[in-house]
Amino acid sequence: MAENTSWKAEIIAVGTELLMGEVINSNAAYLSQELAAIGIDVFYHTSVGDNPQRIKGLFQQAFRRSNLILVTGGLGPTDDDLTVSTLAELLDTPLAEDEGSVEKIKAFFITRDMPMSSTNLKQALRPVDGEPILNRMGTAPGLYWDITHKVGAEREVEGPCLLLAFPGVPREMKAMWTEEALPRILAQQPDKRILVTRFLKFTGIGESLLGEKLRDLMAQSSPTVSPYVGQAEVKIRIAAKAETREAAYQLITPTETEILSRVGQYCFGKDEETLEEVVANLLRAKKLQLAVAESCTGGLVSSRLTDISGSSDYTFLNMVTYSNAAKTSQLGVPEATLATHGAVSEAVAKAMAEGILEKSQADVGLSITGIAGPTGGTDAKPVGLVYIGLAQAGKETLAKKVLVNPRYDRKYIKYWFSQYALHYLRLWLLGLLDADKH
Amino acid sequence: MAENTSWKAEIIAVGTELLMGEVINSNAAYLSQELAAIGIDVFYHTSVGDNPQRIKGLFQQAFRRSNLILVTGGLGPTDDDLTVSTLAELLDTPLAEDEGSVEKIKAFFITRDMPMSSTNLKQALRPVDGEPILNRMGTAPGLYWDITHKVGAEREVEGPCLLLAFPGVPREMKAMWTEEALPRILAQQPDKRILVTRFLKFTGIGESLLGEKLRDLMAQSSPTVSPYVGQAEVKIRIAAKAETREAAYQLITPTETEILSRVGQYCFGKDEETLEEVVANLLRAKKLQLAVAESCTGGLVSSRLTDISGSSDYTFLNMVTYSNAAKTSQLGVPEATLATHGAVSEAVAKAMAEGILEKSQADVGLSITGIAGPTGGTDAKPVGLVYIGLAQAGKETLAKKVLVNPRYDRKYIKYWFSQYALHYLRLWLLGLLDADKH
Structure with missing residues (x-):
């Protein structure tokens, strides 16, 4: 289908509340992902306040340019909840009380033994030819309304105009979307293709260099290739649309292979994988125990590695040796080394890695010593300087400077x-970071 | 001023990426809060994809209806970053390379010893009569552009039209906003009333109980009082608008005092203060050194305490004793105690706190042992159970169960x-958590 x-x-x-910045509009991202997955392109997200004039202006614009209009919020019981009344006025349609919704609203309050306010029944009002969307979790029903024959001929798009309205509470909206709205949309929309995405995740290479090495691929249209900067x-991201999931992956795979052949050494994982997870899996696969000695990171590396369930497989003792004295007394870093090279140095990083290895009797020792700032930097050793040490029996100890x-x-x-x-621990475990290779 | x-x-x-739902637009909420704080009303948030036609349409609409247009995203180095070129075309203004920005982009890559791509210099282009907004944290400068005399006469609003463009990366955008953009806007905007907010931060009490104790205050209109659930x-949040900052604080202070008189014991800090910062300041004020022994938290407590600059004042040795063997060999927790009570127990938490205190020769020992899950829980010791131990010379060692x-x-x-x-370390340091008091 074209x-x-x-x-x-x-x-x-x-x-x-959205325009005051008191609530972040996560609903738009959720609904966009859902629509992308069924091949419907979203062209705009807009947030507007509880103001009838501005709401009307937005809806009129949407009638002209969109086939599918999803509205969240403004369905509550109070006077400043304007979505349904504004739409009805704009499309010259009378409102009627929906009997089913009235019953459900009354039952909702009875079940919870809560007093009902008369304004709650306002939520049962809907345009006479609209259909309610059942809300299992709250009192505001949604609205499913085919307005194709009401929006006039002067439109910028061909095809139908469907309007769906949901409450702004994410939990209610999501349940209503999944259970009621999505099936109806799937039954009606013409493009049956689905979108599949694959994320490749990189460290040790910047966005622009990556972009340069993949420029030709980023210019292609199926699959599309685009970069995202993360934490x-x-x-x-590689994305393709096809009739089936399998067909989409067949479009994605050759591009993925090509990317990995060019910059694969920097790629640590796919999709939802985190770097700590990848490292944890490597440690487990190789049945290695790790011990970490941290200075400037203060326990962060240890904490990230124990974010993984079952981390006791590879963790039993890590240390934060923040002071020089602790580096000496706990890890046996010679005072002379500290005095000659300073705590942030290749020599100390190596001594810390070897020290924690010996103390813990683990298989691999990892150390971090650097200057996190904002104070403590010098011209020779500026804020942002760090040494990563790695030690293992039978391998030459190594320290990387960053x-x-x-x-x-x-x-x-x-x-x-x-x-x-x-990153360096991962390369070390893969045998890509031995001293003689660098 | 009216x-x-x-x-x-x-x-x-x-x-x-916003329209695909891959990124949630948190920038709009942040900037909205900032504008609300200086009395500027925001009427629309809109997200649009990297499409020149649709970007143009949106900008034209914005020129007609807004005095202040804040744009985030589309300033990157790649071909689909269209914000600046589209604006320049629309307003018939030639682009010029900004010398200062060129130097900064080059220096950025030299500092980090990373190869620069030629497309990075695209980011130095800006409209000839626009001004750059310095970006300390990345390569894309922002744009500050007074376009009042370019947007034509047929507008729906009176007054100026200012356009500011920022990168989409929240960290970069926020720094640029605070340091460069906000001061320029404050100098220009007509409504000099300002909104002042005060945040009081609580731990150890839930939102609903807090809401119950403050219900009458939450109903008042100036200052407003509203709860936010954080991490x-x-x-x-207590907020008031007035002509001057001092006048706003005069509205806020009586309410703040009243809140503290009701639930002050749970309040650990104000505004941007973090719990780790408050604890760090207490340790410094009392000239105490702390040593932490962590099990289930894996270094997170230590890492949070070293997020504070100058943490070497109170930190020199922390340990992550993840295994029972490490608890015994490093902290001297008796094997019998571990066997009788289990690693997650009051007895072990106390022994860990005393062990790290002795080993480190610090003034205060803090320990954490618990079950973070999702596996490892039992009926007697479920996931979510934790013991916090505290030890100090001359005080009875204590363990709190949560x-x-x-x-x-x-x-x-x-x-x-x-x-x-x-939280418990803070109470301990304040003398509110001695064994005989609980």
């Missing part, structure tokens, strides 16, 4: 340090 | 555990 026969959709959120990592943007705040610099520590 | 002379603002987010904490909602995910349970550890 691209241009698929529906154009937009999502409108109604509520002054101390970059993601490449410079992180000193303008980041302390917390984010710590996170970057932890990211590099896990 | 309300109707104040500026009308709107916020536009550019990026197909393992509850915030109460049950956290077992339905939270492992990472959030760890965070709750760390929050309770810091």
Whole structure:
């Protein structure tokens, strides 16, 4: 089915609390993902306050340009809940009390032994030719309304105009979407193709260099290839539309293979995988126990590695040796080494990795020593400088030096340090980081 | 100054990833809060994809109806970053390379020892009569552009038209907003009334109980009082608008005092203060050194305490004794105690706190042992159970038992555990948690 026969959709959120910044509009992202998954393109998200004039203006614009209009919010019982009354006025349609909704609203309050306010029954009003969407979790029913023959001829799109309205409470909206709205839309929409996405996740390479190496792929249209900057990592998204999930993966796979052949050494995982999870799985697969000695990261690397359920498989003792004295007394870092090279140095990183390895009797020792700032930096050793040490029986101990943007705040610099520590640990476990190779 | 002379603002987010639901538009909420705080009303949030036609249509609409247009996203180095080029075309203004931005982009890559791509310099292009907004944290400068004399006469609003563009990365956008954009806007905007907010932050009390105790205050209109649920904490927001900051605080202070008189014992801090910061300040004020022994939290408590700059004042050695063997060998927890009571017990929490105190020679020992799940729980010791131990010379060692909602995910349970550890440490340091008082 050709691209241009698929529906154009937009999502409108109604509520002054959104424009005050008191609520983040997560509904739009949820509904967009849902629509993307069934091949419907979303062209706009808009949020508007509880103001009849502005709500009307937005709806009129939506009638002209969209086949599917999803509205969240403005269905509550109070006077500033305007979605249904405004729509009815705009489309010159009388409102009627929906008997089924009246019963459900009354039952809702009885079940919970709560007093009902008379305004609650306002929620049972809907346009005479609209259909209610059942709300199992709250009192506001939704609205499913085919307004194709009401929106006039002067439109920018061909095809139908369907309007669906949901409460703004995410839990209620999601249940109503899944159980009631999605099946009706699936039955009606013309494009039966589905969208499949694959994320490849990278560390140790910046967004622009990655973009340069993949420029030709990013110009192609099926599958599409696009970069996303994450928390101390970059993601490449590969997406394709096809009749079936299998057919979509057949479109994605050659591009994925090509990307990995070019920049695979920087790719640590796919889709929802985290770096700590990938490292944890490597440790488990190789039946290795890890011990971590941290200075500047203060326990963050250890904490990330224990975010994984079952981390006792590879963790039994980690240390935060923040002071020089602790590095010496706990890890046996020689005072002379500290005095000669300073705590943030290749020599100390190596001594810490070897020290925690010996103390813990683990299989692999990892150390981190650096300057997280904002104070403590010098010209020779600026904020953002970190050394990552790695030690293992039978291998030459190694320390990698990294410079992180000193303008980041302390917390984010710590996170970057932890990211590099896990990045190099991953390469080490894969045998890609032996001393003689670098 | 009357309300109707104040500026009308709107916020536009550019990026197909928003319409795919892959990114939630938290920038709009942040900027809305910021604008609300200086008395500027926001009338629309809109998100649009990387499509020149639709971006143009939105901008034209914004020129007609808004005095202040804030744009996030679309400033990156790749071909689908369209914000600046589209604006320049629409307003018939040539682009020029900004020398300062070129230097900053080059320096950014040199500092980090990363290869620069030629497309990075695209980010230095801006309309000849626009001004750059410095981006300390990334390569994309923002744009501050007074377009009042370019947008034509047929507008729905009176007054100026200012356009500001920011990168979509929240961290970069927020720093640019605070440091560069906000001061310029404050100097220009007509409504000089300002909104002042005060946040009081609570742990150890739930939102509903807090709401019950403050119900009458939450019904008042100036200042307004409203609850926000945060990350393992509850915030109460007190807000008032007045001509001056001082006048607003005069409205706020009596309500703040009243709230503290009712539930002050649960309030750990104000506004941006974090619990770790409050604890750090207490340790510094009392010149105490702390040592932490963690089991289930895996280093998270230690990491949070070292998020504070200058944490070497109170930190020199923390340990993650994840296994029973490590608890025994490193902290001297008797094997018999572990066998009799189990690792998650009051006895072991106390022994860990005393063990780390002795080993480190610190002034205060803090320990955490619990079950973060999702596996490892039993009927007697369910997921979500944690013991917090506290030891100090001259005081009786103490352990507090807490049950956290077992339905939270492992990472959030760890965070709750760390929050309770810091909560009880704070009470301990204040002398409110001695064994004989509980």
